[in-house]
Amino acid sequence: MLRSFLLLVSPLLMSFCDGVCFMCPEICRCSQKSITCNSATESLKSRTHSRLVLNYISLKIISTHSFDGLKGVKRIEIAQSTSVETIEKEAFNNLLNVSEISIQNTRSLVHIHKWAFNHLPKLRYLSISNTGIGVFPDLTSIFSLESDFILYICDNLNLHSVPTNAFIGMTSEFTTMNLFNNGFQEIESHAFNGTKIDKLVLKNNKDLRVIHEDAFKGAFGPTMLDVSSTALETLPSRGLESVLMLVARSAFALKRLPPLNGLKSLREAQLTYPSHCCALLSWDSNREESVITALRNGSSNCADNSPANPSDVASDDSLASDIDGYTSAEDKFGSMDFYYPELDLCHRPALQCSPEADAFNPCEDIAGFSFLRVAIWFINVLAIVGNLTVLLVLFTSRCKLTVPKFLMCHLAFADLCIGVYLLMIATVDLMTRGHYSQHAIEWQTGAGCGIAGFLSVFGGELSVYTLSTITVERWHTITHALRLERRLGLRHASSIMVVGWVVCLGMALLPLMGVSSYNKVSMCLPMDIETPLSQAYIILLLLFNVGAFLVICGCYVRIYTAVRNPEFPGRTADAKIAKRMAVLIFTDFLCMAPISFFAISAAFKVPLITVTNSKILLVLFYPINSCTNPFLYAIFTRAFRKDAYILLSSMGCCESKANLYRMKTYCSENVTRSKSSSGSNGNSKAPRAVVWMSSFPHVTPRSQMQRV
Numbered sequence: 001m002l003r004s005f006l007l008l009v010s011p012l013l014m015s016f017c018d019g020v021c022f023m024c025p026e027i028c029r030c031s032q033k034s035i036t037c038n039s040a041t042e043s044l045k046s047r048t049h050s051r052l053v054l055n056y057i058s059l060k061i062i063s064t065h066s067f068d069g070l071k072g073v074k075r076i077e078i079a080q081s082t083s084v085e086t087i088e089k090e091a092f093n094n095l096l097n098v099s100e101i102s103i104q105n106t107r108s109l110v111h112i113h114k115w116a117f118n119h120l121p122k123l124r125y126l127s128i129s130n131t132g133i134g135v136f137p138d139l140t141s142i143f144s145l146e147s148d149f150i151l152y153i154c155d156n157l158n159l160h161s162v163p164t165n166a167f168i169g170m171t172s173e174f175t176t177m178n179l180f181n182n183g184f185q186e187i188e189s190h191a192f193n194g195t196k197i198d199k200l201v202l203k204n205n206k207d208l209r210v211i212h213e214d215a216f217k218g219a220f221g222p223t224m225l226d227v228s229s230t231a232l233e234t235l236p237s238r239g240l241e242s243v244l245m246l247v248a249r250s251a252f253a254l255k256r257l258p259p260l261n262g263l264k265s266l267r268e269a270q271l272t273y274p275s276h277c278c279a280l281l282s283w284d285s286n287r288e289e290s291v292i293t294a295l296r297n298g299s300s301n302c303a304d305n306s307p308a309n310p311s312d313v314a315s316d317d318s319l320a321s322d323i324d325g326y327t328s329a330e331d332k333f334g335s336m337d338f339y340y341p342e343l344d345l346c347h348r349p350a351l352q353c354s355p356e357a358d359a360f361n362p363c364e365d366i367a368g369f370s371f372l373r374v375a376i377w378f379i380n381v382l383a384i385v386g387n388l389t390v391l392l393v394l395f396t397s398r399c400k401l402t403v404p405k406f407l408m409c410h411l412a413f414a415d416l417c418i419g420v421y422l423l424m425i426a427t428v429d430l431m432t433r434g435h436y437s438q439h440a441i442e443w444q445t446g447a448g449c450g451i452a453g454f455l456s457v458f459g460g461e462l463s464v465y466t467l468s469t470i471t472v473e474r475w476h477t478i479t480h481a482l483r484l485e486r487r488l489g490l491r492h493a494s495s496i497m498v499v500g501w502v503v504c505l506g507m508a509l510l511p512l513m514g515v516s517s518y519n520k521v522s523m524c525l526p527m528d529i530e531t532p533l534s535q536a537y538i539i540l541l542l543l544f545n546v547g548a549f550l551v552i553c554g555c556y557v558r559i560y561t562a563v564r565n566p567e568f569p570g571r572t573a574d575a576k577i578a579k580r581m582a583v584l585i586f587t588d589f590l591c592m593a594p595i596s597f598f599a600i601s602a603a604f605k606v607p608l609i610t611v612t613n614s615k616i617l618l619v620l621f622y623p624i625n626s627c628t629n630p631f632l633y634a635i636f637t638r639a640f641r642k643d644a645y646i647l648l649s650s651m652g653c654c655e656s657k658a659n660l661y662r663m664k665t666y667c668s669e670n671v672t673r674s675k676s677s678s679g680s681n682g683n684s685k686a687p688r689a690v691v692w693m694s695s696f697p698h699v700t701p702r703s704q705m706q707r708v
């Protein structure tokens with residue numbers, strides 16, 4: 001009974017229940033296999049329906065001529081269907097009054113055949129969203145005559161590219177294209193051929209990497225382009241001449257702007273990186289100047305053609321009103337300029353760009369001042385040559401490797417890192433001179449800056465660590481001058497340096513692993529203090545440096561008092577030693593100062609100094625140790641000069657000098673050994689004390705040396 005009732009009722013209601021019910025619209029005829037809504041089924045009903053809603057369709061195929069020749073219908077909506085897989089060709093055919101078609105939430109829909117949308121002259125709104133299509137739907141036979149066509153193709157995650165001529169024949173009027181949240185990876189050449197684009201929104205296509213250089217070839221516009229949250233690395237250099245507004249928020253891969261002259265109509269930009277705004281604004285103001293000089297020359301008379309004919313403006317209102325987020329005044333300027341580029345010269349409001357440059361990225365070259373550009377070359381060459389010399393001589397030395405020499409190698413290597421860091425900075429500065437802001441992001445987020453930053457922190461910290469170790473070793477040796485067995489051996493020194501390397505490597509690697517970062521400033525130093533962890537890291541660097549400085553000072557004070565002790569053999573050289581120490585401590589302090597400045601200002605987020613001025617400190621003072629260390633600790637010392645002469649003589653010069661040294665020659669360690677094996681009585685006190693001194697020769701009292 002019930003069943004027969006249902007059998008009777010269901011064909012009447014034409015409903016096929018599949019979880020949720022599908023209601024066949026009155027003006028259609030529905031069966032298990034098809035839905036047909038055409039002029040014949042429409043005319044059966046006296047009442048006209050302007051809206052055709054088809055939810056929960058249980059068919060697999062929307063077949064040819066399903067919607068054909070409808071007269072009264074203005075809107076067709078297909079939504080919430082899990083079974084529709086295919087829309088056949090001419091499914092939407094010849095709908096002369098239809099202005100909106102929307103196909104949404106049909107995840108199984110994978111095929112939209114060619115000419116599926118055929119001859120829809122009144123169409124102004126087409127949405128194909130949240131479907132499973134893998135091929136861009138064919139829109140080329142719509143032939144809409146409406147202005148302000150609005151296209152939505154969104155949330156189609158299987159849609160991977162916009163093919164050539166995708167929109168040709170869609171409409172001959174201006175179009176707003178909302179193509180967001182799709183799976184686009186590429187927009188092919190001539191994709192927009194034959195269209196007039198008003199607004200093109202490509203945001204949130206997270207995999208979109210390439211817009212082909214010629215994608216906009218054959219197209220008008222766009223006037224507004226949004227590529228936010230895409231993976232684009234650059235924009236095409238052609239076809240963006242009419243873009244008034246460019247939005248590229250969170251487009252982190254967009255590190256390079258296209259040639260700025262290709263954006264000549266740009267009025268407003270919302271970008272990801274402040275330095276791009278630097279580039280745009282300086283380019284804009286340069287352009288402004290050239291326009292003004294042109295005007296001064298009387299080549300153009302602005303008063304005549306401005307403010308432009310009210311009628312002209314009005315006729316463009318339809319276009320302008322589609323540019324969202326514009327005030328009407330901007331609209332008019334915008335659309336006017338689009339049509340009358342010659343008005344550019346007179347009434348171009350200044351370019352708006354955000355985000356503006358922040359304190360970390362002032363709009364300037366890497367070397368903010370030109371004297372720094374000279375200084376940085378001088379300093380890096382000095383540091384590299386000095387330290388390479390030291391390394392070369394130490395490695396070729398025939399004398400046995402002593403602890404001081406061993407430490408000296410590490411010091412020279414650390415300082416060499418700083419030299420290389422400066423060389424990298426200087427080279428990039430030279431290459432980007434005058435237009436750094438265009439390359440800033442590429443450099444700062446690239447591998448180069450990471451390597452440079454790593455070298456600077458690693459070199460800086462290893463240098464400080466090694467200096468402290470050298471000083472401690474000296475002090476230790478002096479206090480235990482008379483007890484050879486307690487002197488620092490090479491094994492100990494090695495393990496101390498291994499610890500140093502591990503610590504310094506760790507400190508230099510942290511910014512690469514996300515604790516602070518090197519890409520905040522053009523000098524590639526860790527100045528990022530956004531998180532508490534980064535702040536802690538900076539404070540740690542500060543403490544490390546201050547600690548090392550205090551250790552060095554402390555050791556020198558102890559050495560000095562030890563040497564001043566009347567019992568001590570080298571007393572006559574007091575003044576000299578004191579002077580040497582003063583120089584060492586002073587250079588250390590100079591080197592320390594900038595680091596501390598930053599660390600303190602960074603740690604407490606107080607801008608003690610601007611980034612521009614900080615560069616003076618960084619370039620002139622930070623590398624001071626790296627330049628002076630090879631001289632203070634090696635080149636100016638006797639032992640080193642001896643090694644150097646011997647090396648030179650082996651290459652065939654300075655023979656006589658070398659022989660002089662050879663005669664006196666004792667690699668200090670050999671002397672030590674012979675002495676220690678020969679004499680163990682108290683009388684040999686003085687010579688032995690001198691012996692240790694000769695291993696760090698710059699504290700060697702010369703008179704004593706002679707006596708030996």
Ligand SMILES: *[C@@H]1O[C@H](CO)[C@@H](O)[C@H](O)[C@H]1NC(C)=O
Pocket residue numbers: 071072096097
């Ligand atoms: C379009 O619809 C209007 C009513 O809204 C009607 O007057 C007109 O005749 C229709 N056009 C066609 C071509 O059927």
Ligand SMILES: *[C@@H]1O[C@H](CO)[C@@H](O)[C@H](O)[C@H]1NC(C)=O
Pocket residue numbers: 164165168190193194218
């Ligand atoms: C661009 O469109 C025009 C017609 O508007 C056509 O003749 C031309 O072949 C198209 N270009 C490409 C590369 O497809």
Ligand SMILES: *[C@@H]1O[C@H](CO)[C@@H](O)[C@H](O)[C@H]1NC(C)=O
Pocket residue numbers: 293294297
């Ligand atoms: C001004 O225009 C004249 C020609 O009209 C040209 O010869 C001259 O170089 C221009 N001067 C400037 C500063 O542009």
